[in-house]
Amino acid sequence: MIAAPVPGKWFIVLLVAFGLLAPAAEARLRDAVHEESRTLTLVLEQDPPQLDSTRSTDSVSIRVLGHVKEGLTRYDDRNQLTGGVAERWEVREDGATFWLREDTRWSDGEAVTAHDFVYAWRRVQDPATTSEYAFIMYGIENAEAINTGQMPPEALGVRAAGDHVLEVSFERPIPFFARLTAFAVFLPVREDFAAPRGDRYGASAADMLYNGPFVISRWSRGARLTLDRNPHYWERDAIWLNRIDFGYITADTRAELNLFRDGKVAMANLDADTMHNALQQRWRIHRFDDGVLFYVGFNHRPDRLTRNRNLRRAFELTFDPHEFVNRIIATPGNRAGISLFPAWMEGAHGRLREEIPPRPTEVDLERARQFLERAREELGLERFPPIVLLTGDSPTANRQAEYLQSMWGQALGLEIRVDVQIFRQRLAKMTAGDYDLVLAGWGPDYNDPLTFGDLFASWNQNNRGRFASDELDHWIRQAQNQLDPERRVEAFGEIQRIVRDEVVVIPTYERARLYVMNPRLRGVVRRQISPDPDFTRAWIE
Numbered sequence: 207m208i209a210a211p212v213p214g215k216w217f218i219v220l221l222v223a224f225g226l227l228a229p230a231a232e233a234r235l236r237d238a239v240h241e242e243s244r245t246l247t248l249v250l251e252q253d254p255p256q257l258d259s260t261r262s263t264d265s266v267s268i269r270v271l272g273h274v275k276e277g278l279t280r281y282d283d284r285n286q287l288t289g290g291v292a293e294r295w296e297v298r299e300d301g302a303t304f305w306l307r308e309d310t311r312w313s314d315g316e317a318v319t320a321h322d323f324v325y326a327w328r329r330v331q332d333p334a335t336t337s338e339y340a341f342i343m344y345g346i347e348n349a350e351a352i353n354t355g356q357m358p359p360e361a362l363g364v365r366a367a368g369d370h371v372l373e374v375s376f377e378r379p380i381p382f383f384a385r386l387t388a389f390a391v392f393l394p395v396r397e398d399f400a401a402p403r404g405d406r407y408g409a410s411a412a413d414m415l416y417n418g419p420f421v422i423s424r425w426s427r428g429a430r431l432t433l434d435r436n437p438h439y440w441e442r443d444a445i446w447l448n449r450i451d452f453g454y455i456t457a458d459t460r461a462e463l464n465l466f467r468d469g470k471v472a473m474a475n476l477d478a479d480t481m482h483n484a485l486q487q488r489w490r491i492h493r494f495d496d497g498v499l500f501y502v503g504f505n506h507r508p509d510r511l512t513r514n515r516n517l518r519r520a521f522e523l524t525f526d527p528h529e530f531v532n533r534i535i536a537t538p539g540n541r542a543g544i545s546l547f548p549a550w551m552e553g554a555h556g557r558l559r560e561e562i563p564p565r566p567t568e569v570d571l572e573r574a575r576q577f578l579e580r581a582r583e584e585l586g587l588e589r590f591p592p593i594v595l596l597t598g599d600s601p602t603a604n605r606q607a608e609y610l611q612s613m614w615g616q617a618l619g620l621e622i623r624v625d626v627q628i629f630r631q632r633l634a635k636m637t638a639g640d641y642d643l644v645l646a647g648w649g650p651d652y653n654d655p656l657t658f659g660d661l662f663a664s665w666n667q668n669n670r671g672r673f674a675s676d677e678l679d680h681w682i683r684q685a686q687n688q689l690d691p692e693r694r695v696e697a698f699g700e701i702q703r704i705v706r707d708e709v710v711v712i713p714t715y716e717r718a719r720l721y722v723m724n725p726r727l728r729g730v731v732r733r734q735i736s737p738d739p740d741f742t743r744a745w746i747e
Contacts, residue, residue, distance in 0.1 A: 250452035252629035258408030259393040272737025311438040320366035322394035328359035338667035446745040457600035478536035497734030500647040517581035518709035523574035543713025554691035562699035596641035
């Protein structure tokens with residue numbers, strides 16, 4: 207998830223010191239980092255489903271890719287857009303040109319060329335790839351026609367003008383295109399390596415080539431993922447760490463904090479329960495607003511009860527996002543979910559939220575039961591069957607699901623069956639439509655409101671609930687095609703209204719990350735645009 211420079215104030219890490227680090231605790235934590243070998247040991251909350259950049263959609267895979275591969279552009283340690291493989295670029299209304307560095311190399315020593323980007327982007331648009339992020343390139347000439355099977359991949363408006371010049375043609379102006387190229391789906395892929403491997407490309411460490419600061423030296427599914435410094439990286443002298451070892455893969459925040467306490471890992475995320483343990487240990491607690499919006503998603507497919515708007519309205523009128531944040535999330539800094547667009551997004555002249563204020567949320571149990579009765583009649587039911595709520599297997603997700611199950615059971619008399627799945631399987635069930643409700647979240651891919659605004663476009667494969675609206679599509683096209691900032695804000699306002707009127711989703715909260723970190727670990731960059739956290743320029747003091 208991840209262009210022109212981004213204002214640094216959007217990405218400032220907010221540090222909240224709840225206590226001083228006790229000397230004994232500091233001594234224990236020294237084992238979590240290894241200065242002599244320049245090794246950092248961490249927890250990865252989920253196993254990456256796969257690391258083919260043309261098909262990856264989840265934040266964990268994209269975080270790993272951000273350490274082992276590099277696109278035309280990237281974000282630096284001040285969260286400013288800078289050159290990656292490209293040393294300079296020019297974006298025009300009709301297209302863009304990128305001039306590539308001549309010293310960039312793949313991990314086997316071969317040169318990274320413009321041809322690798324041409325192949326990768328064509329691969330994204332090829333319908334056979336089934337890339338869920340193909341839509342993000344639709345502004346490139348012929349991209350949508352290729353992805354919908356009307357033209358061959360070779361017709362894509364991207365070409366190599368030699369080994370070190372990449373030319374891109376647009377169907378419509380994309381003023382933020384340079385920012386887009388920092389995102390994972392725009393990463394290069396070398397044809398002679400990837401094509402013979404087919405679907406195996408990106409499935410294991412041996413089935414990948416790397417051009418980033420690190421390479422994957424070990425990947426034991428569900429157990430460990432180890433990154434070693436890439437000796438062929440063009441800026442290798444700027445990389446201090448020799449190894450980043452994700453020695454543990456777990457979504458259990460209690461286990462994560464225990465590993466941190468025992469000096470086995472250098473960072474640990476906190477939730478409502480583990481935060482209190484961290485306070486008792488007098489560890490310094492850091493806070494970061496990571497830009498992610500969480501929501502209850504509905505399955506809008508024709509065979510699902512949740513296709514009915516009155517049923518969705520009944521669910522919405524019984525949900526209080528403020529109570530949800532205060533009672534269930536229960537950690538400082540989180541915001542109640544009141545809009546599709548998070549509070550940090552910028553509009554034409556300031557915060558987007560101020561320019562298009564969202565309609566206030568409301569809780570009305572009597573009206574909710576009236577909508578429920580209308581839905582029952584429209585669906586032709588004597589009584590509602592059990593409704594399946596799909597969720598992840600983390601303690602936080604379980605607590606949220608249990609709250610919603612109890613709340614909707616009491617308020618609406620509905621039986622909510624919770625389907626708990628590991629990360630990879632939850633994504634697969636969402637894509638297959640095997641659910642009624644789902645606890646999900648969306649983080650920004652690039653720094654523009656469109657990264658949230660087009661999430662429920664009919665052509666967006668990340669619209670896993672398959673909501674479709676001609677009116678919504680119209681305003682998304684307006685936001686895509688408009689160059690006038692105020693007209694774009696108007697389009698985003700209409701998108702916000704339709705998402706709310708149709709109850710496409712129920713926003714729950716905007717996440718603030720609380721975490722503890724080894725005091726000797728320096729140079730870790732937090733950002734709302736992935737990869738986050740970024741350890742590529744980290745060092746041990």
